Amino acid sequence: MSLSPPQRRVLRAFLLVVDLTEPLQSELAESHRISLGDMFAVRVLARLGEVPVSRYGAELGLARSTITNLVDRLERAGLVARVASPDDRRVTLVRLTVAGQEATESVARFSESDVARRLFALDESDQLALAEILERVLEGDEPDGTGPSDAAGESALASATAVAATPESAR
Numbered sequence: 562m563s564l565s566p567p568q569r570r571v572l573r574a575f576l577l578v579v580d581l582t583e584p585l586q587s588e589l590a591e592s593h594r595i596s597l598g599d600m601f602a603v604r605v606l607a608r609l610g611e612v613p614v615s616r617y618g619a620e621l622g623l624a625r626s627t628i629t630n631l632v633d634r635l636e637r638a639g640l641v642a643r644v645a646s647p648d649d650r651r652v653t654l655v656r657l658t659v660a661g662q663e664a665t666e667s668v669a670r671f672s673e674s675d676v677a678r679r680l681f682a683l684d685e686s687d688q689l690a691l692a693e694i695l696e697r698v699l700e701g702d703e704p705d706g707t708g709p710s711d712a713a714g715e716s717a718l719a720s721a722t723a724v725a726a727t728p729e730s731a732r
Contacts, residue, residue, distance in 0.1 A: 581676040593664050594638040600664065602631055603640055603657065607665040611656035613646070640664055 564572070586597050593600070605620055606612075612620075618628030632655055635641040640661035646652035657665070671677055680688065 578676070581679065582674075585670070585674045585676065588670065593640065593660075595635065595640065595664075599631070599635060599638075603635060603661055604665050606641060606655065606657055607662065611644070611654050613652050614643070614655050617655050635661070 582597060589595055589597055589600055595603070602621060606617060609617065609620060614628060614632055615625070617632070618625060621628065621631075623631065632641060632643065636643065638660075640658055641655050642658050644654045644656060646654050672681075680691070683691065
């Protein structure tokens with residue numbers, strides 16, 4: 562497939578922007594042993610509180626096996642814990658650990674990152690235009706045309722950052 566000059570330009574610019582997240586990815590991997598996408602999943606759990614694993618997966622728009630793998634990964638990193646529901650022994654709840662709460666409180670890491678600095682340096686109208694364009698890109702995946710939910714947006718970000726974190730040699 563041959564790309565037109567505008568298509569090449571947009572793909573090149575997108576990949577270069579994704580590359581800007583690499584230092585933040587590295588810092589998260591070093592300090593919390595998780596990816597940027599995983600950090601967003603941790604922040605969603607902080608918002609939800611202690612919930613059944615199935616509800617957590619639904620909030621992130623993840624299939625059962627995918628949420629199980631995510632919770633396994635976050636549990637190994639010491640950021641979440643599984644607990645039995647006191648009301649229904651068949652239900653497993655997931656909650657943040659103290660380390661998970663501390664990780665969510667390190668929001669300064671995001672706002673002080675190079676990618677945030679560059680985005681926030683844009684004037685407000687450019688920030689809004691960029692957000693609108695990116696939201697339209699995300700809407701392309703919605704079968705009902707309603708646009709992405711917050712959970713879908715966080716899930717998409719998790720997926721995109723996972724790809725961005727993959728070394729080029731493995732892509």
